[in-house]
Amino acid sequence: MPPFDVPEGDPFGPHNLPYGVFSLPGSAERTVGVRLGDHVLDAGAAAHALGSPYASLLARPALNPLLAAGRTAWSDVRRALTAWVTVPAHRETVEPFFHPLSEVTLHLPFEVADYVDFYASENHARNVGRIFRPDAEDSLTPNWKHLPIGYHGRSGTVVVSGTDVVRPSGQRKAPADAAPVFGPSVRLDIEAEVGFVVGVPSEQGRPVPLSAYRDHVFGLFLLNDWSARDIQAWEYVPLGPFLGKSFATSVSAWVTPLDALDEARVAPPERTHDLLPYLDDSGEEPGGYDLRITVRINGHTVSECPFSTMYWTAAQQLAHMTVNGASLRTGDLYGSGTVSGPTERERGSLLELTWNGRDPLELPGGKRTFLEDGDVVTLSAWAPGPDGARVGLGEVTGRVVPAS
Numbered sequence: 001m002p003p004f005d006v007p008e009g010d011p012f013g014p015h016n017l018p019y020g021v022f023s024l025p026g027s028a029e030r031t032v033g034v035r036l037g038d039h040v041l042d043a044g045a046a047a048h049a050l051g052s053p054y055a056s057l058l059a060r061p062a063l064n065p066l067l068a069a070g071r072t073a074w075s076d077v078r079r080a081l082t083a084w085v086t087v088p089a090h091r092e093t094v095e096p097f098f099h100p101l102s103e104v105t106l107h108l109p110f111e112v113a114d115y116v117d118f119y120a121s122e123n124h125a126r127n128v129g130r131i132f133r134p135d136a137e138d139s140l141t142p143n144w145k146h147l148p149i150g151y152h153g154r155s156g157t158v159v160v161s162g163t164d165v166v167r168p169s170g171q172r173k174a175p176a177d178a179a180p181v182f183g184p185s186v187r188l189d190i191e192a193e194v195g196f197v198v199g200v201p202s203e204q205g206r207p208v209p210l211s212a213y214r215d216h217v218f219g220l221f222l223l224n225d226w227s228a229r230d231i232q233a234w235e236y237v238p239l240g241p242f243l244g245k246s247f248a249t250s251v252s253a254w255v256t257p258l259d260a261l262d263e264a265r266v267a268p269p270e271r272t273h274d275l276l277p278y279l280d281d282s283g284e285e286p287g288g289y290d291l292r293i294t295v296r297i298n299g300h301t302v303s304e305c306p307f308s309t310m311y312w313t314a315a316q317q318l319a320h321m322t323v324n325g326a327s328l329r330t331g332d333l334y335g336s337g338t339v340s341g342p343t344e345r346e347r348g349s350l351l352e353l354t355w356n357g358r359d360p361l362e363l364p365g366g367k368r369t370f371l372e373d374g375d376v377v378t379l380s381a382w383a384p385g386p387d388g389a390r391v392g393l394g395e396v397t398g399r400v401v402p403a404s
Helices: 043-049 064-069 071-086 088-097 122-132 210-216 229-235 258-264 314-322
Strands: 019-023 031-036 039-042 098-100 105-107 115-118 150-152 158-160 169-172 181-184 192-198 217-224 249-251 292-297 300-306 333-335 361-363 366-368 376-384 390-401
Touching: 031 043, 039 043, 039 071, 039 088, 043 071, 043 088, 064 071, 071 088, 071 258, 088 098, 115 314, 150 314, 169 229, 192 292, 192 314, 210 217, 210 314, 217 258, 217 314, 217 376, 217 390, 249 390, 258 376, 258 390, 300 361, 314 333
Parallel strands: 115 333, 158 249
Antiparallel strands: 019 031, 019 105, 031 039, 039 098, 115 150, 169 181, 192 217, 192 333, 217 249, 292 300, 292 376, 361 366, 376 390
16 A cells, blocks of 8 residues: 555544654664655655755754754744645655555654653552652642642653663662662552653743743653652652653653644643742643543553543643753653552552552453563543544553563
């Protein structure tokens, strides 16, 4: 089937056009690609052949130059790409630059600058509070409804979908143990999240307001922030996650531009506390996204996580991240935090799904409380698109391998 003939209803049709980076068999050269159905378009080669002024941004081994070019360039390039794959007059020129998706190698789509992870789901935060503070009067911490809680992660261990994840080792100590021990994590977990990538940088000392979110953020993608719960439990008091989180964060090979998700914009949950002015989004466009995330372990669906339930939006997270004057850099990545809905079937981590190991999951290959070596975790998602179409988000998959 020619690459232009995308089946009706395909979530990667011309209404989507996510960006990635790929290489061809036998070649180490990487370049920007755009997905259409089951093919990837060499965007730089097509742009050069059609005389696009943006050819130099697309014929690169990473998305960073395009990210830094800004919103006008993003819109222009998307408009041009849509024409290239839909207007019959372009077919003869563009078709040679398509490659079957099955024949290319996909790479990390952008060079990651800094990495910040948030904690934006009230359902997730309340579940965690009930698990670890069962006697607390309120399962949320006192600051949770006033600001998006976050922490800095390790950008150097962000890996593309399909990369194996080595089971991390570290110190762990059960409450009854006299002293900590060292060894591989025995409570390896996932966190189903959505990541956002910054394109346009900001000046240090100048906060980014809510209204400037779309001027700085290029797109979003699925993210699995692997977590070693036993290592984390021993180390995180008083300073928060460190080795229990920094060993690997898996991201999709495809970045969906925000412009592809206009029909998926939704209002966030009703606010229960008054917000300070820099976080007050009552006068802004709807800041949530209706993304439907599926979590599978070894091909078996264990959860369906609704991103529309996230209390804090990506715009609020960006505003909070910079309100102290911290600057943005091209390639900055920030994660939403675990996406969990209000029901048991909608929880985005094994910590919640098994209630800290109390209630094992029944899988075709046996029970699970936390991940075993050889387990393959896959996140997939879609969002409402134009005229009833679905916008697909690229999968993020990782296989757990034993500690070396």
